[in-house]
Amino acid sequence: QVQLVESGGGLVQAGGSLRLSCAASGRTFTNYHVSWFRQAPAKEREFVASIRGSGVGTYYADSVKGRFTISRDNAKNTVYLQMNSLKPEDTAIYYCAAAWRKVVTTLDNVDYWGQGTQVTVSS
Numbered sequence: 001q002v003q004l005v006e007s008g009g010g011l012v013q014a015g016g017s018l019r020l021s022c023a024a025s026g027r028t029f030t031n032y033h034v035s036w037f038r039q040a041p042a043k044e045r046e047f048v049a050s051i052r053g054s055g056v057g058t059y060y061a062d063s064v065k066g067r068f069t070i071s072r073d074n075a076k077n078t079v080y081l082q083m084n085s086l087k088p089e090d091t092a093i094y095y096c097a098a099a100w101r102k103v104v105t106t107l108d109n110v111d112y113w114g115q116g117t118q119v120t121v122s123s
Contacts, residue, residue: 002032003024004024004096004097005022008021010119014087015086017084020036020081020096022034022036022081022114023077023078024098026077030054032099032101033050033103033104034053034099035047035096035105036048038095039092040093043092047105047106048060048068048094049070050105051070051079055071067084069084079096086121088122089121093116093117
């Protein structure tokens, strides 16, 4: 069983930055690849970024490539999403997701979800 707790969301002006954190419980965290998804109002949940358990190997949606960076600190059981040059269209609830030894870029095959953290970007 893995529990995921996101933090770091908030209100920021366009062009600003935020860093989200996803803290995980469990002793086998390095066996889990972790992804970030987001869901804007009245829209479907969409993939944002993913990182392999070792930290080597990252994947991004085209919409955030070059602006967002995913990283992890396995000693702290934590995955981060550094978000720079934020745009109003980045406004959404951001969810952390973990999958056992699978890189997940769709909603399928996610083993665990966090509760989400709200990110609001004002214009």
